[in-house]
Amino acid sequence: MDVSFLGGPLPQRGVGIVAPFDFALDRELWRWVPDDVSLHLTRTPFVPVEVSLDLARLVSEHETLREAVRALCAVAPEVVAYACTSGSFVGGTAGERAMVAAMAQAGEVPSLTTSGALLDALREIDARRIALVTPYTKSVTDSLEDYLDEAGIGITGRCYLGLTREIWRVPYRDVVDMAREAAVDAPDALFISCTNLPTYDVIPQLEAELRMPVLSANQVTMWAALRGIGKEAVGPYQALLDPVARRGPAAMTPSQPLSHEGDGLTEPDDQTPGPEPEAALAGAGTEPSDPLEGTSELGYGQQAHPDDWSGGAQPPL
Template identity: 80%
Template structure:
């Protein structure tokens, strides 16, 4: 059969991604990427160390990052990014900048890191007070708070799981529970740390319930990397990526008045977060409904 009429494949632009050896969420990264952009991933060498500050330092040594970028350059990406939160905040602001510079020099292309992307995203949203949730131990969570404080960001609430391995197995329900625990002091935004923690589907759900922007490590990494190509990340009803989400029912607008003793749009009833959400009163016409039939149930029974 003659298929010459197809004329493809279409040209692709590329982003190189350096990830720690235990990164398990390649598929999640792709969900933020438009169809005409390809991701080229490589991993740092294995080291027999659990998730900790020591591991963060080992996987972010400059020579390790340079070698990874040199490998990626073989496929000519237009930008590279280091997809690791703890590895890019463990050295503070100066350490993060030095990592990005080492990667840029190694590949002669623009480079960014997850923690650098986080600060850019918070500036984009005008967020100066944040709550943070992490799967890390206390010491690693403390280091994240130190990094944000050095950047002039106040951490006004936090929650963490204390994990040292297999973070990718954490379910959405645990993420939601941490978020509810961390936001008691009305922050400007919530940050979900760790590129090995699944977050794509839960972001719009949390924004609707908490009525604040929610950003995650993988989201800001892809958002910043794609901006280096002049491209937009794909993420419906995520405030960082979708202007309508900032103005619509999941926006930061004031909550409606109390009706029959309940505040619409506040804590969602169990058992199913996605099924329980209703558009809040005062919904602005002209903006898409993020809770239509197309939105999947992101909390299946095995994660409750």
């Protein structure tokens, strides 16, 4: 059949992504991307170092970033994002700004990092006190707190796993358990760190349960990158992306009662029906309707403590 009349594929906008060599969640990034945008991914060179402050420094060296951006520019992306939280907060706010400058200079293209995108997202939702969830060791988690403190963001509670490898294998159930543990002292929002930690499907569930906006590393990265080219990230009922979600359950504090109107949930002084928490999980692509089903056998994080637990079962080789 002659298909020449179709005129070829639809034009695509390009977003370049620089990821660490061990990044395993390419598919998760794509889930936030509209159909007329393509992601162009490249990775930093392999180094035989486990997840640590040393690794964060190695994968964020300016020459490493310049080389990656130059490679991406062969396909002319409109914006480039460095998709690594620890690599972009390890040098503090000044270090993050220097990374952005090095990337922008190398490719003559607007550039951003995950940690810089996080601060933009917190400003977007007006969050100044947050709960923190990470898969990192204590030293890496402490470094993230230092970065946020320098930016004027307070931490109300935290929970971390103490992992040094294969973070992408952490199941959704452990992410949810950590979030429940960390969300203390009425934070404005909760942040789930690390671009290698799966989060896409748990965000709407946690917002409905915890009654607060929930941000994740991959979410803020894609939100900021797409906003940089005038596009909107897509995602089921997430407060950062959806003004309706921001006015719904995610805007409430746990002490505020829910008011039922018909089949929806509304704030007590808002009679406009909104989606049930179950409906918030609908349309999440081809994943299971219950994001907690099918969790792995690893089960790390079940007993995570927000203050002083730095341990965590390591995944098998």
